[in-house]
Amino acid sequence: MNEAKPARIASFEVDHTVLLEGMYISRRDGDVVTYDLRTRRPNMGDYMDNRTMHSLEHLFATFIRSSEIADKVIYFGPMGCQTGFYLLVRDLPAEEVRAATVACLERILAYDGPMFGESAVECGNYKNLSLADGKREAERYLAVLKRTEGRGFHYEKGAGQK
Numbered sequence: 681m682n683e684a685k686p687a688r689i690a691s692f693e694v695d696h697t698v699l700l701e702g703m704y705i706s707r708r709d710g711d712v713v714t715y716d717l718r719t720r721r722p723n724m725g726d727y728m729d730n731r732t733m734h735s736l737e738h739l740f741a742t743f744i745r746s747s748e749i750a751d752k753v754i755y756f757g758p759m760g761c762q763t764g765f766y767l768l769v770r771d772l773p774a775e776e777v778r779a780a781t782v783a784c785l786e787r788i789l790a791y792d793g794p795m796f797g798e799s800a801v802e803c804g805n806y807k808n809l810s811l812a813d814g815k816r817e818a819e820r821y822l823a824v825l826k827r828t829e830g831r832g833f834h835y836e837k838g839a840g841q842k
């Protein structure tokens with residue numbers, strides 16, 4: 681057996697102690713860009729609860745996959761640390777991805793129908809969903825994006841980018 685030490689993954693190189701809420705480019709793999717949609721400041725005792733995270737996942741994934749950048753979206757899903765989401769997109773200017781993210785959050789806030797994918801066939805924990813909880817987080821993150829507009833997509837200085 682090869683007992684080589686596992687490589688430290690790129691996201692562990694980011695200094696999470698200085699990371700604020702916002703939208704960042706986490707990594708690039710060829711033409712695939714991973715965005716860090718940071719909804720909460722890490723390690724401050726302020727985390728999305730599972731229902732909130734799960735609900736926003738269903739809502740955002742549905743709307744971003746029916747947005748103008750739908751054919752460029754590879755993946756959207758929550759971080760296990762409960763302080764944000766990853767959005768993987770192919771081959772688009774970052775400002776376009778940001779605009780689509782803002783539009784997606786606005787669509788969620790305006791939405792008043794049934795929760796998407798709320799059935800045992802479509803989801804692994806379908807009772808743990810709430811439109812109101814998802815909308816509350818969408819509203820909160822939308823305010824973050826408006827507040828941080830024009831800041832760029834780099835992690836703050838000291839946040840591991842060399």
Ligand SMILES: [Zn+2]
Nearest residue numbers: 734803804805
């Ligand atoms: Zn689900």
